[in-house]
Amino acid sequence: MGRLDGKVALITGASSGIGRASARHFVEEGAQVVLADIQDDAGQKLAAELGERAAYVHSDVAGESDVRGMIEFAVERHGRLDCLFNNAGFGGEGAAIHELDTGELFHQTVDVLFKGVVLGMKYAAPVLREQRAGCILSTASVAGVTAGYGGHVYTAMKAAVINLTRAVAVELGPFGVRVNAICPGGITTPIFFGGGEALEPGQEEGALQQLRTLLGRAQPIPRAGEPLDIAHMAAFLASDEAAFVSGQAIVVDGALLAGSGSRAMASLAAEGAAEFAAEGVDTPGAPASAARRGDD
Ligand SMILES: NC(=O)c1ccc[n+]([C@@H]2O[C@H](COP(=O)([O-])OP(=O)(O)OC[C@H]3O[C@@H](n4cnc5c(N)ncnc54)[C@H](O)[C@@H]3O)[C@@H](O)[C@H]2O)c1
Numbered sequence: 051m052g053r054l055d056g057k058v059a060l061i062t063g064a065s066s067g068i069g070r071a072s073a074r075h076f077v078e079e080g081a082q083v084v085l086a087d088i089q090d091d092a093g094q095k096l097a098a099e100l101g102e103r104a105a106y107v108h109s110d111v112a113g114e115s116d117v118r119g120m121i122e123f124a125v126e127r128h129g130r131l132d133c134l135f136n137n138a139g140f141g142g143e144g145a146a147i148h149e150l151d152t153g154e155l156f157h158q159t160v161d162v163l164f165k166g167v168v169l170g171m172k173y174a175a176p177v178l179r180e181q182r183a184g185c186i187l188s189t190a191s192v193a194g195v196t197a198g199y200g201g202h203v204y205t206a207m208k209a210a211v212i213n214l215t216r217a218v219a220v221e222l223g224p225f226g227v228r229v230n231a232i233c234p235g236g237i238t239t240p241i242f243f244g245g246g247e248a249l250e251p252g253q254e255e256g257a258l259q260q261l262r263t264l265l266g267r268a269q270p271i272p273r274a275g276e277p278l279d280i281a282h283m284a285a286f287l288a289s290d291e292a293a294f295v296s297g298q299a300i301v302v303d304g305a306l307l308a309g310s311g312s313r314a315m316a317s318l319a320a321e322g323a324a325e326f327a328a329e330g331v332d333t334p335g336a337p338a339s340a341a342r343r344g345d346d
Pocket of ligand 1: 064065068069089109138140162189235237241246
């Protein structure tokens, strides 16, 4: 028995990365899944691979008619909707604040990362309210929790998704509808290369392997985050086991946010101890002194 048996889920950004892993995992857990994306070939291929419990629909989440259309597609096909997973995204505008151009890329970043989530919630809410059951998940980011993990507009839009999640959870709670966000840390996906389409055919696996090595050093848990780490959290939040979890932004980051301060302090302390040592001053207890003593 799967934890999502009989449930219907619609996942945006399902042609790659976190969305792709989530679509696959949700099907393995027993759900019927509608995959939505703008990378049609990859989405259709994945849906065919996942079999009769999966279907693909083209949907640009920045466009109101596409978002309305994908919700209608799911409801017409399955007669209900249990989980909308607003996951589509890209890195977007990344300029320094004084160089930021508020032109097309700025608007596209706001439209995909924020308006897309608003629209998904807008068109899923009437269906879920009427059913008096269901949930909405959105992929925010550690970048929405604290600064320094993405461009300014990306960071601001992910923070907006987190507070929108809380606001809509308050509105929809009385109707039995739950609303949550997931905040991934560094996850090995093509988003770091401008999306899978930006890579030459055949380049993706090698590029991801290199990224995996880099991300493995980014947080206290000494490995890179993988799309399946986020898919597991999404499946839990979409399941009945999460029946009393709503209005939350759940961080899945290998202790990146919990531990980065102490790691920064540790490396500063080591640097400082090394500088004192060069001047002949001992600093017992500091990491560099411990290294000199041969401690672990
Ligand atoms: N990978 C990470 O480290 C990380 C960390 C925090 C948050 N996130 C978030 O996770 C989500 C998924 O990203 P990913 O890492 O899997 O990247 P990815 O590039 O592998 O997948 C993103 C998917 O979104 C789709 N997409 C982009 N614009 C779209 C649009 N307008 N309409 C519909 N689909 C669109 C892309 O085609 C792609 O399939 C994003 O919201 C991203 O911001 C990722």
